[in-house]
Amino acid sequence: MNEIVYVLINEAMPGYVKVGFTTTSIQQRLKELDTTSAPLPFECYYAAKLKLRNAREIEKLLHDAFLNNRVRSNREFFQISPDRIVAALKIAELEEITPKEDFFESEEDKKALQDARERKSSFNFEAAKIPLGAEIFFVKNESIKAKVVASSGKKTIELNGEVTSLSDAAWKLLGYKYKPQGTIYWKYEGKTLADRRESIESGEI
Numbered sequence: 185m186n187e188i189v190y191v192l193i194n195e196a197m198p199g200y201v202k203v204g205f206t207t208t209s210i211q212q213r214l215k216e217l218d219t220t221s222a223p224l225p226f227e228c229y230y231a232a233k234l235k236l237r238n239a240r241e242i243e244k245l246l247h248d249a250f251l252n253n254r255v256r257s258n259r260e261f262f263q264i265s266p267d268r269i270v271a272a273l274k275i276a277e278l279e280e281i282t283p284k285e286d287f288f289e290s291e292e293d294k295k296a297l298q299d300a301r302e303r304k305s306s307f308n309f310e311a312a313k314i315p316l317g318a319e320i321f322f323v324k325n326e327s328i329k330a331k332v333v334a335s336s337g338k339k340t341i342e343l344n345g346e347v348t349s350l351s352d353a354a355w356k357l358l359g360y361k362y363k364p365q366g367t368i369y370w371k372y373e374g375k376t377l378a379d380r381r382e383s384i385e386s387g388e389i
Contacts, residue, residue: 187239188281189246190231191269195264195365196223199382201266203246205239211287218289224300225293227286229266229368233279236269242276266368267323280286285361301365304378307350310335312372312380313389320370320377322357332371339371350377 190210192202206213210231218225221276234242247254251265262269267326290301294320309316309332320341322328330343330353343353358364367378375383 186233187278188231189239189242189273191229191266192217192226192230193266193368194222194226195297197261198304198378199215199260199263200343201229201264201269202226202260203243203262203269204260204373205243206214207239208258209282214287215289216330218293220268224297225286225288227297230270230280230285231282232272232273232276234276242273243245246272265376267371267376269290276332284359291317298362301351301363304365304367305338306336307367307377307381308336314372314380320372322354322379323369323371323376326371328357 186209187207188210189205189259190203190213192204192214194202195202200371206377210228213224214228228388232342242378246269250264250269251264253262257262260372286294286297288297288324309318314320314332316330319329330341332340333342333347334340338349339347341348341350341353350364350370352366354366354369355363358369365378368376370377372380380389
């Protein structure tokens with residue numbers, strides 16, 4: 185049986201992730217979840233086939249481990265940064281199978297998601313209290329780091345000698361066929377830039 189545990193995000197639900205499992209495919213699961221109750225399509229942040237236990241058991245262990253972050257007991261949604269779920273999931277990983285391309289029912293869905301990503305990827309380092317020259321780290325491999333070279337604008341970081349944007353840098357490192365939201369793939373002081381922005385806006389930082 186093809187058992188897959190997944191971590192999904194949705195641009196219309198910032199700060200929340202959906203953790204579940206499927207015995208079909210990620211593409212099929214994304215299609216099932218794209219209903220009229222979801223303003224934007226879900227995106228697969230991470231997916232893996234497992235080696236230590238079956239997917240249903242791993243899903244339950246993840247739900248238990250992050251119980252304090254669960255929104256409601258009868259829902260698979262958690263208020264947490266997706267990279268924290270992935271760090272726990274990797275213990276049981278057999279093979280990462282995160283899709284490198286999007287799946288859409290229509291061109292309208294595609295445009296809506298791309299517009300939302302572009303809005304969320306805009307990031308002001310000064311407003312987030314991150315100084316010029318600071319180092320930020322790629323969430324999927326923290327040995328990869330970039331330097332902040334501009335407070336705002338399209339090209340704000342330097343990676344391997346190239347001045348680029350958060351999204352373009354993540355896009356190149358991930359090898360995706362679409363341009364991701366850069367702020368969820370870069371960290372500063374242990375938090376993703378997306379989480380840091382939310383903490384600033386809520387007065388936590």
